[in-house]
Amino acid sequence: MVKYELKKRIGNTTRIILYTWSGKIGVSLLIIFIMLAAVVMIYYYPTVTTSYGRGVASDWIYNYPLNAPPCWSVHNKFKGFIISKDSLNTTGIKKGVITIPGIFGPKKIMGYKLTYTGRFIYTSNAFPSDILLVTSIRTGVNLSYVKLLYYLERPDGSKITLFNSTIETNKLILLYGSTGSQIKGKINLQPLSINSINKNSPIYPYLMSSLQKIYDNKVSLSSYKISDLMLGTLVKDTTGNIKLKPMKGNYTIYLSLEFLLEPGAKINIEKNKIGLEAFQWKFMSNCYGLFGTDNVGRPIGLGLLLGIPYAFYIGFTVTFISTFIGAIYGTLAGYWKDIKGEALMRVADIVNSLPFLPILIVLSYVFRQTINLNMLAFLMIILFWAGPVIIVRSAALQISEQLYIEAAKASGASTSRIILRHIFPQILPYTLAIAVLSIPGIIVTEAGLSLLGFGDPTAPTWGKMLQNAYDSQAVINGWWWTYLFPGLALVVFSATFLLIGRAIEPLVAPKLQK
Amino acid sequence: MRWLIVKFINLLIVLVAVTYIVASITSGPLAQIQIDKERELLQQQLKNLQGLTPEEKREWLNERLQAYIKSNGLDKPWYVLAFRFTKDLLTFKDLNATLMTTQYFHQGSRKVLYIIAERMPFSILLFTTSSVLTILFALPLALYAARRPGGVIDNTVMGWSVFSVSMPWWWLAMVFIYLFAYKWHIFAGPAAQTNWKDPIQVLNRMALPVMTVTLLSIGDSAFRMRNIFLDIFNEDFVTVARAKGVPERDVLRKHVLRASAPPIVTMVLFSIILSVVNGAIITELIFNWFGMGRLYWDAIEYNDVPVLVELTYITTLLYLLTRFLLDILYTYLDPRIKRA
Numbered sequence: 001m002v003k004y005e006l007k008k009r010i011g012n013t014t015r016i017i018l019y020t021w022s023g024k025i026g027v028s029l030l031i032i033f034i035m036l037a038a039v040v041m042i043y044y045y046p047t048v049t050t051s052y053g054r055g056v057a058s059d060w061i062y063n064y065p066l067n068a069p070p071c072w073s074v075h076n077k078f079k080g081f082i083i084s085k086d087s088l089n090t091t092g093i094k095k096g097v098i099t100i101p102g103i104f105g106p107k108k109i110m111g112y113k114l115t116y117t118g119r120f121i122y123t124s125n126a127f128p129s130d131i132l133l134v135t136s137i138r139t140g141v142n143l144s145y146v147k148l149l150y151y152l153e154r155p156d157g158s159k160i161t162l163f164n165s166t167i168e169t170n171k172l173i174l175l176y177g178s179t180g181s182q183i184k185g186k187i188n189l190q191p192l193s194i195n196s197i198n199k200n201s202p203i204y205p206y207l208m209s210s211l212q213k214i215y216d217n218k219v220s221l222s223s224y225k226i227s228d229l230m231l232g233t234l235v236k237d238t239t240g241n242i243k244l245k246p247m248k249g250n251y252t253i254y255l256s257l258e259f260l261l262e263p264g265a266k267i268n269i270e271k272n273k274i275g276l277e278a279f280q281w282k283f284m285s286n287c288y289g290l291f292g293t294d295n296v297g298r299p300i301g302l303g304l305l306l307g308i309p310y311a312f313y314i315g316f317t318v319t320f321i322s323t324f325i326g327a328i329y330g331t332l333a334g335y336w337k338d339i340k341g342e343a344l345m346r347v348a349d350i351v352n353s354l355p356f357l358p359i360l361i362v363l364s365y366v367f368r369q370t371i372n373l374n375m376l377a378f379l380m381i382i383l384f385w386a387g388p389v390i391i392v393r394s395a396a397l398q399i400s401e402q403l404y405i406e407a408a409k410a411s412g413a414s415t416s417r418i419i420l421r422h423i424f425p426q427i428l429p430y431t432l433a434i435a436v437l438s439i440p441g442i443i444v445t446e447a448g449l450s451l452l453g454f455g456d457p458t459a460p461t462w463g464k465m466l467q468n469a470y471d472s473q474a475v476i477n478g479w480w481w482t483y484l485f486p487g488l489a490l491v492v493f494s495a496t497f498l499l500i501g502r503a504i505e506p507l508v509a510p511k512l513q514k
Numbered sequence: 515m516r517w518l519i520v521k522f523i524n525l526l527i528v529l530v531a532v533t534y535i536v537a538s539i540t541s542g543p544l545a546q547i548q549i550d551k552e553r554e555l556l557q558q559q560l561k562n563l564q565g566l567t568p569e570e571k572r573e574w575l576n577e578r579l580q581a582y583i584k585s586n587g588l589d590k591p592w593y594v595l596a597f598r599f600t601k602d603l604l605t606f607k608d609l610n611a612t613l614m615t616t617q618y619f620h621q622g623s624r625k626v627l628y629i630i631a632e633r634m635p636f637s638i639l640l641f642t643t644s645s646v647l648t649i650l651f652a653l654p655l656a657l658y659a660a661r662r663p664g665g666v667i668d669n670t671v672m673g674w675s676v677f678s679v680s681m682p683w684w685w686l687a688m689v690f691i692y693l694f695a696y697k698w699h700i701f702a703g704p705a706a707q708t709n710w711k712d713p714i715q716v717l718n719r720m721a722l723p724v725m726t727v728t729l730l731s732i733g734d735s736a737f738r739m740r741n742i743f744l745d746i747f748n749e750d751f752v753t754v755a756r757a758k759g760v761p762e763r764d765v766l767r768k769h770v771l772r773a774s775a776p777p778i779v780t781m782v783l784f785s786i787i788l789s790v791v792n793g794a795i796i797t798e799l800i801f802n803w804f805g806m807g808r809l810y811w812d813a814i815e816y817n818d819v820p821v822l823v824e825l826t827y828i829t830t831l832l833y834l835l836t837r838f839l840l841d842i843l844y845t846y847l848d849p850r851i852k853r854a
Contacts, residue, residue, distance in 0.1 A: 355826075362823070470688070490685070491685075
C-alpha cells in the first residue's frame with residue numbers, strides 16, 4: 001500500500017516537472033551532466049584529476065600549447081607540426097677535410113663529417129605558440145675532437161645559429177632538454193621550450209646573437225616571443241607601422257658533426273653509435289580545441305569535464321545533509337508547540353541571521369593550512385542547515401493539526417513514530433524543492449571561497465580554475481577563455497538545478513501556479 | 515511591542531554569538547600578537563639595561579614576559595580568552611592592526627576602526643548607487659511582466675533571474691572588465707589610477723561595478739517583485755476596484771503599488787544589505803574597489819587577524835541592525851500586520 005502510494009507520488013512529481021519548459025530543460029541538462037560525470041569518474045579519476053589539480057607546468061606544456069585561445073576564435077590558425085628524427089636526411093659518416101682551430105690559426109685536416117638536414121615549409125600566417133626542442137648527440141669513446149654546428153636556415157638565407165662550438169667527447173651530450181635523466185638506459189627527455197629558455201642554456205648566447213644580427217636593433221627583442229623572432233620578419237603594413245610577420249617559405253634545419261679519431265683508432269660506427277640520439281622540433285599550434293589552454297598548458301575543456309563530479313559532490317553533500325538536518329529540526333519545531341519548539345526556532349533564527357560569507361571567510365582563513373573539500377562542505381553545512389527550518393516548520397504545524405495525527409496520538413503512537421511515519425513523508429516534497437533550489441548558492445559560494453584562495457588545493461573545481469585565471473591576471477592579459485568557460489559551466493550547472501527547482505515549486509506552493 | 519523586544523534580544527544574542535565564535539577561532543593568533551608586542555617593548559627596555567650577561571638578559575626577558583602573560587590572562591584556554599576578546603569587540607575597544615594602516619584618513623593610523631571607517635564610504639557609494647538604479651529599472655519591468663504573465667518581458671525577466679542567481683557576480687565582473695575596459699576601452703578598469711576627489715574620474719571608475727551589480731540584481735529583484743505584483747493583482751480589492759470602474763492607472767497607483775510597497779521596499783533593502791555583506795566581498799576584490807569587501811581580502815593578504823576580526827564584527831553588526839530596522843519599517847508600512 002505504502003509502496004504503491006510512493007510510486008504514484010514519484011510518478012506525479014516527474015510528470016509535473018516535465019510538464020513545464022523549465023523542467024524539461026533542467027532535467028535534460030541534469031542527465032547530460034550526470035553522464036559526463038560518469039565518464040570523468042571512469043576515465044579520468046584519479047590520475048588525470050590529480051595532475052590537473054596539482055597544475056604543475058611540466059605535466060602539461062610538452063603536450064599542450066601554453067595560453068592558447070580556442071581555435072574557433074583565431075583567424076590565422078597555425079596547425080602544429082613535428083619534425084622528428086626520421087624525417088631528417090643524413091649523409092652518413094664521411095671522410096673529408098675539416099677545419100680545426102690551431103695555435104697559428106685554423107688549419108685544415110682530414111677528418112670525419114656527419115650531417116643531418118631537415119626541411120619544412122612554413123605557410124601559415126600565424127606564429128606557433130612555442131617551439132619545443134629535443135636534441136641529444138652521442139659521441140664515441142675513441143674521438144679526440146668533436147665540433148657541432150647547428151643552425152636553422154631561413155627562406156631569405158639568413159641563419160639562426162643554435163650551436164657552433166666543440167663539445168665534449170666520450171659522452172652522451174644532451175644539448176637541449178631540461179633534464180636528461182636516464183631511466184633504465186632509455187633517455188627521458190623533456191623538451192626545451194624556446195620561449196621559456198633559460199639564460200644558462202647552452203644555446204642561449206648563439207640564439208640571441210644571431211637574432212640580434214638579423215633584426216639589427218630595429219625592434220627590441222625582449223618585447224617578442226623568441227619563437228616568433230625565429231620565424232618572423234619585419235613588414236611595414238599599410239599604416240606604416242612595422243610589424244612582425246611570419247616569413248613563409250622553405251626552412252632548413254642543419255646539424256653537422258665534425259670529428260677526429262684518436263691516433264691509431266678505427267671508426268666503429270656500430271659500437272659507438274656516433275650521431276643523433278634523439279631529435280625533435282615540435283611547433284606548437286597557436287590555438288587549442290574548443291576551449292583553449294591555461295597558463296600552465298592545461299586544456300580548459302578537460303578542466304570543465306573534471307569539475308563536474310566535484311560540483312555534484314559539493315552541491316549534493318552540502319544541500320542534502322543540511323536540508324535533511326533542517327527538515328528534521330523544522331518538523332520537531334513545528335510538532336512541539338510548547339517552549340521546546342520555541343527554543344528550537346530561536347536557535348534556527350540565530351543561525352539564519354548569521355552573515356554567511358564573512359564567517360566562512362574567517363573560518364577558512366583559520367583552517368587554511370589543512371582545508372580540503374570535505375572540510376569546506378562541513379563548514380557550509382554548519383552555516384546552511386537552518387535555511388529550510390522556517391518553511392518546514394510552518395508545513396509541519398499545519399500537518400500536525402490534522403485529525404489523523406490526533407488519531408495516531410490517541411492510539412498511543414510514539415513521537416518518533418508520528419514524526420517519521422506521518423509528518424516527515426508529507427514534508428519531503430517541500431524539502432526536495434528547497435534542496436534543489438539551494439544547490440546553485442552552494443556552488444557559487446564554493447567558487448567564491450576558491451577565488452579567495454580557500455578552496456581545496458588539489459581538487460580541480462571550476463572555482464579553482466577561476467582562481468587560477470584571476471591569479472594569472474587573465475583579464476589584463478586578455479586570456480578570456482580561461483575564465484569565461486569555467487564561469488559558464490558554473491552558470492549552466494547552477495541553472496540546471498534552478499530550473500528543476502522552479503518546476504517543482506508549484507508542487508510545493510500551489511499559489512504560484514496561477 | 516513584544517515582537518520588537520524579542521527581535522532586539524535576538525539581535526543581541528546573534529551579535530554576541532557571532533563575535534564569540536569569531537573571537538574563539540582567532541583567539542590564538544590574537545593572544546600571540548599581544549605577546550609579541552610586549553616582547554618587543556621588553557627588548558627595547560633591555561637595550562638600556564647594562565651589566566647583564568646574555569644569559570641573565572634572556573632570563574630577565576622571560577621572567578617579565580611570563581609575568582605579563584599571567585597578569586593579562588593570556589595563558590588561559592581559548593574559550594576564556596575568547597570571552598575577553600568578545601568583550602573588547604563589543605565595547606569597541608581600540609584594536610590595532612599588525613601591519614595595515616589607513617591610507618587616506620588619519621595619516622597612517624593603525625587603528626582598525628579607522629581602517630574600516632575610511633573604507634565604508636566607498637562601499638556605501640557603490641552599493642547605494644546600484645541599488646537605486648536597480649529599483650528604477652526593476653520596478654517598471656516587474657509591473658509590466660506581472661500585467662502580462664507569460665509574455666516576452668515576463669519570460670525575459672524569468673530567464674534572466676535564473677541566470678543572475680546561478681552566476682557568481684564576480685565572474686560577470688571579470689567578463690565585463692575584459693570587454694569594457696581592456697577590449698573596447700570604454701570605462702576605466704580596476705588597475706586604473708583614480709583621483710578620488712575628481713567626480714568624473716570617480717564616475718568613470720564606478721561605471722563598471724555599478725553596471726555589473728545593477729544588471730545582476732535586476733534579475734532577482736524584478737522576479738520577486740513580479741511575484742508580489744502577481745499576488746496582488748489577484749486580490750479581491752483589485753478586482754473590486756476594476757469593477758467599480760476605477761481607471762487602470764489609478765488601480766495601479768493607488769491600489770496595487772500601495773499594497774505592494776511594504777514587501778517590495780523590505781525585499782529591495784534587504785537584498786541590498788545582503789549583497790553588501792555577502793556578495794560585495796569578492797565583487798569589490800575583482801574591481802579593486804577600495805571598500806569594506808576588499809578589506810577582507812587585504813586583511814587576509816597581510817595576515818592581519820585584528821582587522822579581519824573587527825571587520826567581521828562590524829559587518830555582522832551592520833547587517834543585524836539593518837535587518838532589525840527593516841523589520842520595524844515593514845510593520846510601519848503595512849499596518850495590516852500586527853505581530854503577536
